[in-house]
Amino acid sequence: MVRNSFLKSINGSSILITGLLLTVFSFLLTGCFDDNIDATVQERDLALQKQLGVDTLLIKQYLADNNITDAKKTAGLIWYTEQTVGTGIQPQAGSRVKVNYALSLLDSTAIEDGPLGPFTLGTGSVIDGFDLAIRTMKVGGKSRFYIPSILAYADTGSGSIEPNTVLVFDIELLEAL
Numbered sequence: 001m002v003r004n005s006f007l008k009s010i011n012g013s014s015i016l017i018t019g020l021l022l023t024v025f026s027f028l029l030t031g032c033f034d035d036n037i038d039a040t041v042q043e044r045d046l047a048l049q050k051q052l053g054v055d056t057l058l059i060k061q062y063l064a065d066n067n068i069t070d071a072k073k074t075a076g077l078i079w080y081t082e083q084t085v086g087t088g089i090q091p092q093a094g095s096r097v098k099v100n101y102a103l104s105l106l107d108s109t110a111i112e113d114g115p116l117g118p119f120t121l122g123t124g125s126v127i128d129g130f131d132l133a134i135r136t137m138k139v140g141g142k143s144r145f146y147i148p149s150i151l152a153y154a155d156t157g158s159g160s161i162e163p164n165t166v167l168v169f170d171i172e173l174l175e176a177l
Helices: 002-065 126-133
Strands: 078-085 096-105 112-118 142-149 167-176
Touching: 002 142, 002 167, 096 126, 126 142, 126 167
Parallel strands: none
Antiparallel strands: 078 142, 096 112, 096 167, 142 167
16 A cells, blocks of 8 residues: 555656656757747848848949949839839739839840739739839839849749849839729
């Protein structure tokens, strides 16, 4: 009888101790993973900031080399020149738009072109830079946009577009609803 109560107390204590140890280890491991996640996020942010600096220098150099003096910069980090100022409405997130566009690289390599839409701005259906560029226009407008890679395909690239590549879009905004 004494033996049974002793075994019961050991088993109860073992379960309690095991539970406490698992709880402590889970908190420690969670803390380590959180630190690793935070460090990874910080490293990614630092890499994006560095790449934005590189992209900005490339865009400025391109503008200077090509004597483009009327380029403007949006608050969203996109450089652009307006060929035709539109007179229609200016779309915003949630607007459905149709455009004609041509995509190229800074070295003038043509990637693709054609009509696009209708699609809804702000839904992730196009790259961020393209979406933000369209929001600066009015219907009927034509502009050329220089999109830093962090607002395009960043360090992953896409198809024939290498990672960390500045994109050039010629966009005509045909319709916004």
